[in-house]
Amino acid sequence: MKRCSTGGSSGDAEKTNAGVAGQSTETRMRVLSIADAGGNESEPRVGGGALIGNIEDWPTTTSGEPLHLIASFPAGFLGIDRGRDEFVSVFSFYSKHDYFVDRITYHGDPSEMRVIEEERTTRVVFHDRKRVVSEADAIPARRLIAGEPAARPFQRSGLGGIPGFLQNENLAIDSRFEFALQLYGGDFPDGWSDIFGLSDAVGYLFVDRLAREGLFFVQVT
Numbered sequence: 358m359k360r361c362s363t364g365g366s367s368g369d370a371e372k373t374n375a376g377v378a379g380q381s382t383e384t385r386m387r388v389l390s391i392a393d394a395g396g397n398e399s400e401p402r403v404g405g406g407a408l409i410g411n412i413e414d415w416p417t418t419t420s421g422e423p424l425h426l427i428a429s430f431p432a433g434f435l436g437i438d439r440g441r442d443e444f445v446s447v448f449s450f451y452s453k454h455d456y457f458v459d460r461i462t463y464h465g466d467p468s469e470m471r472v473i474e475e476e477r478t479t480r481v482v483f484h485d486r487k488r489v490v491s492e493a494d495a496i497p498a499r500r501l502i503a504g505e506p507a508a509r510p511f512q513r514s515g516l517g518g519i520p521g522f523l524q525n526e527n528l529a530i531d532s533r534f535e536f537a538l539q540l541y542g543g544d545f546p547d548g549w550s551d552i553f554g555l556s557d558a559v560g561y562l563f564v565d566r567l568a569r570e571g572l573f574f575v576q577v578t
Contacts, residue, residue, distance in 0.1 A: 481571025
């Protein structure tokens with residue numbers, strides 16, 4: 358997974374304010390709600406199984422720890438249309454017993470991003486639709502529903518527009534990545550509100566539409 362640029366002056370020229378990358382100032386975030394019941398596997402959702410069978414091994418950290426499927430979306434839900442049955446799956450490390458927040462958070466310190474990159478604690482996978490693969494302890498599948506425009510700043514689950522960061526709003530993220538959506542931990546199904554370590558944490562998804570790559574990290578207050 359690609360990360361923020363860490364080069365010199367030429368690299369800095371490619372960096373941008375993460376709240377503005379690829380977004381019109383007129384674009385409004387839409388409120389995302391998580392349904393009380395599961396939906397079709399082809400719908401935008403949190404949890405459930407990943408449609409990666411036969412094309413992708415289940416993502417793990419560099420230490421071999423399995424990641425959790427956070428969410429799965431048809432690419433069109435994120436405004437990506439290639440005329441194919443393409444999906445975007447987001448994975449992140451989670452532990453019910455050990456403290457892990459510092460392994461998935463990025464508030465602007467390059468050392469935080471290095472942890473995510475070197476340990477591979479989050480993954481964003483672009484893939485064609487294949488058979489469902491599930492982990493033993495999966496988040497219950499719940500459909501994601503895009504609703505009305507959100508007020509700014511919005512720091513719960515939302516689609517598109519300008520990200521509602523909990524911390525530093527001037528993150529150095531490669532300009533080819535565009536903000537796609539954010540997910541609020543407290544919106545997840547019962548028993549999973551700590552999926553990002555704390556129930557008030559927010560996970561942010563950025564995508565490179567052309568390269569079919571993504572970036573996912575979490576912020577906490």
